[in-house]
Amino acid sequence: MSLLNGITISIGDELLSGKTVDSNNAFISTVFSRVGIKISKKLIIGDVNENIKKALNWSLAEADVVTITGGLGPTHDDITKQALCEFFGVELKTHPEILESLKTRFSKRGFEFPKSNASQAEYPANAEILHNSVGTAQGMYFVHDGSHLFVMPGVPAEMRAITNEQIIPRLRDMTGAIQESIDIHSIGMPESQLYEVTKPVLDEYKGAKVAYLPKHFVVTIRVSYDSEEVGENAEKLAEIYARLSQQLPENIYGRNDESLSSVVGAELLKRQATVATAESCTGGLIASMITDISGSSDYFNTGFVTYANETKMAVLGVQEETLMHGAVSEETVAEMLSGTLERSGSDYAIAVSGVAGPTGGTEEKPVGTVYIGVAGNTRQYIKRFQFGSHRVLNKQLSAFTALNLLRLLIRDEL
Amino acid sequence: MSLLNGITISIGDELLSGKTVDSNNAFISTVFSRVGIKISKKLIIGDVNENIKKALNWSLAEADVVTITGGLGPTHDDITKQALCEFFGVELKTHPEILESLKTRFSKRGFEFPKSNASQAEYPANAEILHNSVGTAQGMYFVHDGSHLFVMPGVPAEMRAITNEQIIPRLRDMTGAIQESIDIHSIGMPESQLYEVTKPVLDEYKGAKVAYLPKHFVVTIRVSYDSEEVGENAEKLAEIYARLSQQLPENIYGRNDESLSSVVGAELLKRQATVATAESCTGGLIASMITDISGSSDYFNTGFVTYANETKMAVLGVQEETLMHGAVSEETVAEMLSGTLERSGSDYAIAVSGVAGPTGGTEEKPVGTVYIGVAGNTRQYIKRFQFGSHRVLNKQLSAFTALNLLRLLIRDEL
Numbered sequence: 001m002s003l004l005n006g007i008t009i010s011i012g013d014e015l016l017s018g019k020t021v022d023s024n025n026a027f028i029s030t031v032f033s034r035v036g037i038k039i040s041k042k043l044i045i046g047d048v049n050e051n052i053k054k055a056l057n058w059s060l061a062e063a064d065v066v067t068i069t070g071g072l073g074p075t076h077d078d079i080t081k082q083a084l085c086e087f088f089g090v091e092l093k094t095h096p097e098i099l100e101s102l103k104t105r106f107s108k109r110g111f112e113f114p115k116s117n118a119s120q121a122e123y124p125a126n127a128e129i130l131h132n133s134v135g136t137a138q139g140m141y142f143v144h145d146g147s148h149l150f151v152m153p154g155v156p157a158e159m160r161a162i163t164n165e166q167i168i169p170r171l172r173d174m175t176g177a178i179q180e181s182i183d184i185h186s187i188g189m190p191e192s193q194l195y196e197v198t199k200p201v202l203d204e205y206k207g208a209k210v211a212y213l214p215k216h217f218v219v220t221i222r223v224s225y226d227s228e229e230v231g232e233n234a235e236k237l238a239e240i241y242a243r244l245s246q247q248l249p250e251n252i253y254g255r256n257d258e259s260l261s262s263v264v265g266a267e268l269l270k271r272q273a274t275v276a277t278a279e280s281c282t283g284g285l286i287a288s289m290i291t292d293i294s295g296s297s298d299y300f301n302t303g304f305v306t307y308a309n310e311t312k313m314a315v316l317g318v319q320e321e322t323l324m325h326g327a328v329s330e331e332t333v334a335e336m337l338s339g340t341l342e343r344s345g346s347d348y349a350i351a352v353s354g355v356a357g358p359t360g361g362t363e364e365k366p367v368g369t370v371y372i373g374v375a376g377n378t379r380q381y382i383k384r385f386q387f388g389s390h391r392v393l394n395k396q397l398s399a400f401t402a403l404n405l406l407r408l409l410i411r412d413e414l
Numbered sequence: 415m416s417l418l419n420g421i422t423i424s425i426g427d428e429l430l431s432g433k434t435v436d437s438n439n440a441f442i443s444t445v446f447s448r449v450g451i452k453i454s455k456k457l458i459i460g461d462v463n464e465n466i467k468k469a470l471n472w473s474l475a476e477a478d479v480v481t482i483t484g485g486l487g488p489t490h491d492d493i494t495k496q497a498l499c500e501f502f503g504v505e506l507k508t509h510p511e512i513l514e515s516l517k518t519r520f521s522k523r524g525f526e527f528p529k530s531n532a533s534q535a536e537y538p539a540n541a542e543i544l545h546n547s548v549g550t551a552q553g554m555y556f557v558h559d560g561s562h563l564f565v566m567p568g569v570p571a572e573m574r575a576i577t578n579e580q581i582i583p584r585l586r587d588m589t590g591a592i593q594e595s596i597d598i599h600s601i602g603m604p605e606s607q608l609y610e611v612t613k614p615v616l617d618e619y620k621g622a623k624v625a626y627l628p629k630h631f632v633v634t635i636r637v638s639y640d641s642e643e644v645g646e647n648a649e650k651l652a653e654i655y656a657r658l659s660q661q662l663p664e665n666i667y668g669r670n671d672e673s674l675s676s677v678v679g680a681e682l683l684k685r686q687a688t689v690a691t692a693e694s695c696t697g698g699l700i701a702s703m704i705t706d707i708s709g710s711s712d713y714f715n716t717g718f719v720t721y722a723n724e725t726k727m728a729v730l731g732v733q734e735e736t737l738m739h740g741a742v743s744e745e746t747v748a749e750m751l752s753g754t755l756e757r758s759g760s761d762y763a764i765a766v767s768g769v770a771g772p773t774g775g776t777e778e779k780p781v782g783t784v785y786i787g788v789a790g791n792t793r794q795y796i797k798r799f800q801f802g803s804h805r806v807l808n809k810q811l812s813a814f815t816a817l818n819l820l821r822l823l824i825r826d827e828l
Contacts, residue, residue, distance in 0.1 A: 016453045018443030021435060025458075029432030039430050041465065044439075044456035051455065277698075277719070283705025284691075284698030287719040291697025292806055294772055302725040305691070305701040305717025307710075311758070315716065344725070358708055392706055 004064040004175055006037040009055050010044045011071035011080055012154055024069045024159050034224070035168055036177035037065050047071055052083035060147045065171065070154030072137040080151065084124045088142070093125040094118075102136060127151075130166035134158050139166055148174070181224035182237040183213075184244055185258065186251040187404050191219050194251070201243055205236060217400050249413050253404060260403040261289045261296075267410045268299035268348070273376075275406065276344035277303040278316055278336040280327065281354040281370060285399045302344035306336070316340060328353050328365050330373075330382050337375040337382075348376030348410065350402045354385075356394045370398045374409045381405065381414050418478040418589055420451040423469050425485035425494055426568055427460045438483045438573050448638075449582055450591030451479050461485055466497035474561045479585065484568030486551040494565065498538045502556070507539040508532075516550060541565075544580035548572050553580055562588070595638035596651040597627075598658055599672065600665040601818050605633050608665070615657055619650060631814045663827050667818060674817040675703045675710075681824045682713035682762070687790075689820065690758035691717040692730055692750040694741065695768040695784060699813045716758035720750070730754060742767050742779050744787075744796050751789040751796075762790030762824065764816050768799075770808045784812045788823045795819065795828050 008028050014020045022044060029039045040063065045051045052071070059066045071080035085092055099121035106113045120136050123129060130139030130150070137153040139162040150167050152159045172178065186194055191214045198221060202210050205223075213220040223240055225233035245252045254263045268275060277287045287303030290296055304315050309327055312318040316339030322331045336351035354370025361367035367389050373382035385401060387394045408414040422442050428434045436458060443453045454477065459465045466485070473480045485494035499506055513535035520527045534550050537543060544553030544564070551567040553576040564581050566573045586592065600608055605628045612635060616624050619637075627634040637654055639647035659666045668677045682689060691701045701717030704710055718729050723741055726732040730753030736745045750765035768784025775781035781803050787796035799815060801808045822828040 016443060016456065017447065018440040018453075021437055021440050023435060026432040026435050029430060033431065039432075040460060040462075042430065042458035044458075046454060048454075279698075279701075281705075282702070283710075283714075284693075284701030284717050284719065287693075287698030288696070288702050288809070291695075291719075291721065291770075292809070294805055296697075297721055300697075301722035302729065303698050303717075303719030303721070305698065305705075305719070307705065307717070308715035311716040314757075343728075356705075391708055395702070395706070 004037045004171075005062075006032055006039045006065040006067070007041045007043065007059040007063040008039055009052075009059060009066065009068045010042070010154070011047060011052060011068060012044075013046045015044050015070070016046050024154065024156060027156070027160060028067055028069075028163065031163060031168060032065075032171065034177070034179035034181070035171045036175035036179075036226075037171060047079050049079060049083045049086070052080060053087050056083070056087045056149075060144050060149060064147055066147060066149045067167075068149070068151045069159050072151070072153040081122070081124060084127070084140070084142075084151065088124060088126055088144070090125040092122040094122050095129065096121075098129070098138060105136065130162050132158055132162055133165060134161045141166075141170070178227045178230055178232075179224050180227050180230070180233045180237060181222055182241055183256050184221040184223065184241055184252060185254045186219050186221065186248065187217055187253060187260065187400055189219070189248070189251045194219050194221070194248075197248070198244055201247065202240070205240060208236070208240070217397055249411075250404075250408060253407055259293075260400060260407070261293050264403050264407050264410070265290070265293045265296055265299060267407060269295075271347075271410070273347040273410070274299050274301055274344075275348040275350065275376075276301060276340050276346035278340040278349065278351040279303070279305050280307060280312070280336075280352060281356040282352045282395050282398050282402070283307065283356075285395050286350055286352065286402055289399055289403065301346060302340075304340065304343075312336065316343065326365065328355055328369060328371060330371055330384070333371045333373040333382050334380065337373050337380060341375060348374065348406060350374055350406055352398055352402055354387075354394070354398060356391045356398075357389050358391055368394055370394065370401075372398060372402045372405060374402065374405045374414070376409060377412065379409060379414070381409060418451050418585075419476075420446055420453045420479040420481070421455045421457065421473040421477040422453055423466075423473060423480065423482045424456070424458045424568070425461060425466060425482060426458075429458050429484070430460050438568060438570060441570070441574060442481055442483075442577065445577060445582060446479075446585065448591070448593035448595070449585045450589035450593075450640075451585055461493045463493060463497050463500070466494060467501050470497070470501045470563075474558050474563060478561055480561060480563045481581075482563070482565045483573050486565070486567040495536070495538060498541070498554070498556075498565065502538060502540055502558070504539040506536040508536050509543065510535075512543070512552060519550065544576050546572055546576055547579060548575045555580075555584070592641045592644055592646075593638050594641050594644070594647045594651060595636055596655055597670050598635040598637065598655055598666060599668045600633050600635065600662065601631055601667060601674065601814055603633070603662070603665045608633050608635070608662075611662070612658055615661065616654070619654060622650070622654070631811055663825075664818075664822060667821055673707075674814060674821070675707050678817050678821050678824070679704070679707045679710055679713060681821060683709075685761075685824070687761040687824070688713050688715055688758075689762040689764065689790075690715060690754050690760035692754040692763065692765040693717070693719050694721060694726070694750075694766060695770040696766045696809050696812050696816070697721065697770075699809050700764055700766065700816055703813055703817065715760060716754075718754060718757075726750065730757065740779065742769055742783060742785060744785055744798070747785045747787040747796050748794065751787050751794060755789060762788065762820060764788050764820055766812055766816055768801075768808070768812060770805045770812075771803050772805055782808055784808065784815075786812060786816045786819060788816065788819045788828070790823060791826065793823065793828070795823060 008025045103113045127140035135158040140151040142149040152162045209224045211222045284305045306312040318335040325331045340349040351373045357367035368387040370385045422439045517527045541554035549572040554565040556563040625636045698719045720726040732749040747765045754763040765787045771781035782801040784799045
């Protein structure tokens with residue numbers, strides 16, 4: 001497999017004004033790396049003909065593969081196509097089959113075809129068309145002095161479709177690269193510590209490339225292989241996941257597209273069990289995360305947001321004497337748990353009470369103090385956590401931690 | 415006021431790999447535009463000495479103002495400083511006062527000063543130091559052939575502090591620009607329609623620059639003036655906000671740092687009133703949004719997430735016969751509202767029931783059908799909405815819409 005050098009160019013005034021953060025290039029970097037293209041530079045420029053031609057000039061001289069995204073829609077006056085024509089010294093050419101399909105598209109929806117849209121069927125004469133399966137602006141492919149230029153619309157869904165369906169297969173043919181990978185998700189352990197404890201296992205797998213990707217409170221370990229054939233390293237990847245999960249059952253909760261909510265949901269479904277929530281400082285966030293999963297009505301029936309002490313008493317039956325110890329206490333969370341199980345009829349319960357901040361802290365219970373409890377399986381587990389000073393982050397961290405504790409309780413691993 | 419041309423350069427391998435999306439440049443673009451600098455290109459390169467020097471060369475030749483962020487921490491081997499020295503043909507010079515303050519910083523925390531950190535006091539001999547008020551890596555300022563180069567660490571908090579405190583005042587002196595602006599937030603009207611209906615009013619204000627910024631379900635109208643003195647156009651901006659709010663009371667809900675949740679909270683506080691929630695398809699999201707606001711415990715006591723029909727009956731007292739009409743119906747939402755008011759003792763209530771999707775739709779009530787109700791002030795208002803097919807977006811759009819309806823009900827504008 002040969003490694004090629006790539007440069008990405010994004011075109012669009014909105015990307016320069018600071019109003020839009022460009023996410024296309026992060027996508028291109030990621031998927032290109034799997035087929036052996038390493039992006040060495042990214043350039044963002046406005047809808048300016050002269051700047052586009054300058055950028056084409058130096059990037060094609062410097063890189064094996066260049067991508068351009070943006071500047072192809074009808075509102076952009078097709079400035080990218082014009083610049084490409086001038087750069088290559090060619091004219092625009094109408095593609096009758098594209099024009100036909102544009103007209104069909106409009107008539108299907110009962111609209112007349114606007115003349116101005118005919119330009120969507122015109123492309124530089126030397127372009128190979130890259131079919132856009134989700135929109136009307138087609139991609140383009142050029143070869144110039146041994147370098148490869150791919151041009152796409154900037155709309156993320158269209159850019160992704162053209163990249164995945166048209167560009168990646170071509171690049172794979174060039175580099176002969178097949179990358180197989182697994183994303184292993186962990187929570188509750190800092191990246192540096194996770195690195196230390198997983199390194200000895202991962203070092204046993206020669207040829208495996210490992211990256212640690214922290215995002216919010218989750219650190220994902222991405223393990224990948226350069227394979228000669230599809231599936232060649234699938235067993236090794238599954239084995240790595242199994243070994244790391246066994247080594248760190250408290251932290252590693254899922255892989256690839258799985259989220260904490262989806263994993264908890266799957267564990268409940270497997271046991272035909274249900275869960276209910278009682279939330280004070282998280283204010284409904286845990287229930288909302290659980291119900292982000294399609295099909296969650298099969299295992300989630302009831303959530304209580306008991307923000308006030310009166311509500312904790314009236315809705316969950318927490319005793320007034322208990323609240324004298326403080327609403328943020330082990331005792332209160334214990335009664336929130338039992339009240340939730342009793343009043344919802346669910347098999348499992350989550351309860352959370354804490355000081356989300358930024359105000360309301362005391363010396364004994366500073367901002368970020370959170371009691372998290374889970375109950376079910378005739379067991380109950382409550383722990384005090386000390387999080388930070390940022391209100392919304394405290395809510396999120398409490399919710400992630402609570403869902404992970406429930407996962408462990410359900411699996412009898414707590 | 416003169417308009418200057420700017421180029422931003424970000425340095426860091428992590429920005430090229432697709433793992434990190436660069437947000438520094440969006441910040442720089444935004445604040446630079448307020449002092450008359452228009453960013454025309456953004457370049458992202460790796461920690462490669464040769465590429466940094468090449469980039470310095472063409473950018474300083476092309477632009478009035480160039481910024482570099484990144485490559486200054488001790489883990490980056492100070493590659494940016496080295497490249498700057500080579501580009502300018504100077505040596506590194508130790509700044510004794512910076513070295514002293516580094517040592518003080520370490521001893522205060524009880525640590526010995528690591529020798530390797532001494533490099534944090536070394537800067538190219540021709541650099542003017544830009545004080546970093548939140549970290550140890552200082553910024554640098556160079557003038558080269560009439561162009562201005564600002565170099566900052568890539569850590570967002572440090573980059574922002576140096577930009578705001580050191581760079582902006584210098585740029586303002588250069589361009590003589592003061593920009594005053596207001597962000598006016600709207601919901602429930604497409605950008606194109608908002609543009610049509612607000613244009614006649616905004617056209618009356620000569621010299622006002624207007625931008626429409628859509629984000630999620632909110633479209634923000636940013637109106638700005640280039641002023642000679644601070645406060646010169648403050649009255650006009652306040653007048654524009656008042657006129658547009660009056661013109662579109664249902665859509666325009668706040669300005670600048672205000673959110674729908676904070677505006678609803680302020681309206682409730684003003685009346686010493688409380689609200690409670692009963693959520694089916696939003697699954698706790700509305701309660702979570704309300705409690706994202708610090709101080710929300712003053713007006714929010716209770717939330718119910720009644721996902722199952724049994725819970726709607728047991729917790730809110732919805733009648734079984736009512737549920738026969740369907741859990742997603744005006745009748746059910748009406749009983750959810752009255753049950754919530756009664757059982758929470760709150761002054762206002764929100765209730766939502768719908769088909770979030772992607773499954774569960776019927777011909778009569780397809781995916782995206784949501785009934786949203788608000789009650790209080792002896793009034794009740796329930797409306798059927800038809801949203802899209804994406805589960806999490808449907809939850810969010812329902813929650814935003816519900817909060818906006820509550821805002822209107824509280825203000826007697828519904």
